[in-house]
Amino acid sequence: MSTDTSRPIGVFDSGVGGLTVVRALMERLPLERIVYFGDTARVPYGVKSVSTIEHYTAQITDFLLQQDVKMLIVACNTMAAVAAHIVAGRAGAVPVINVIEAGAQAAVAQSAGGRIGVIGTPTTINSNAYARRMHALDAGVRVYSQACPLFVPLVEEGWLDHAVTRMTAQEYLRPVLAEEVDSLVLGCTHYPLLKPLLRDVAGPAVRLIDSAVTTAELAAGCLQAEGLANDGTRPATYRFVVTDVPLRFQTIGERFLGRSLGVIERIDW
Structure with a gap:
């Protein structure tokens, strides 16, 4: 795994709720870059089978690992409850924490x-x-x-x-x-x-x-322990990636985040 501490933290959720975790991370770790993935096309996860949730979780994990993240945060309670082992199994040496x-x-x-x-x-x-x-x-x-x-x-x-x-x-x-x-x-x-x-x-x-706050605290401790905390040589940046309807995501998401989301990326699966 790369030792570049300016690599981003990957945070993911089935939809918009995980932005409360992003907000807590921004406040607790203002130097860290973040890539957020919200699977807005397939939310809610709670009514889906375990095997389907595992499949979706694997897809998202692989996407974020391709973004060269230094840590994965499962900001969805449903994914954390039934598919945390999927994330851990694919992450390799990348630390994983969940809500x-x-x-x-x-x-x-x-x-x-x-x-x-x-x-x-x-x-x-x-x-x-x-x-x-x-x-x-x-x-x-x-x-x-x-x-x-x-x-x-x-x-x-x-x-x-x-x-x-x-x-x-x-x-x-x-x-x-x-x-x-x-x-x-x-x-x-x-x-x-x-x-x-x-x-x-x-x-x-x-x-x-x-x-959300406790996840940010756990992330801060893990980054320090692993020697992965950003030293601030590169400014914090925030990417927001969704699978559907960026406009609705933006409307609700800015309420959750307490600030503008800026440009929202959409990917099709």
Whole structure:
């Protein structure tokens, strides 16, 4: 593997949600170049079979490796839950991290009482990936999971502090909060945009674990440990590649990223 530390980080997601991870990376690692891949033509992944998700994940991994990335970040909880082994198997010496690993590590490390809630899409929750990883890190933690299927469309609609979203959050969180959790993992990359609302609903006693922020922290530590951190001799640049409808991606994506996306590339598969 090349030792050129100015090579970009490759970040990928089934659609637009992974841009919250890119935003966290930009803030935590402002010197790093990033290539983001959103598979907008084939989203959502959550309704597809495991073999199909594995096939798509392999395609995207190969594309990013061809861009000479120095690290791969799986910013899609669905891919991380069912196809992380595909990425690792193709990456070779390129380090791979994913949002589930980052969120699980942070939750176990930061939970005061070992009672952790996880919210995510039905596919992520049904995979039990967060709970399995947390129990592998600490067999004593108690994990309470809740699927929140309406959050993604509400976020993409821009209803971040809407009365409907607040009522939906109250309904979804009620059974988790009844278990007196001390931490709540936001197990979907759309959910960081709901942080202010979720903080209100959950209350001050519950620590929110933002998987975008924790992924950026894990990436920073990995780059330092591997000697791959950019020394700043080349300026940070950002590429955004999608498989369909760049206009819609741009509209929602700029809300997620908090800044202009600039030119968006489209590839056809």
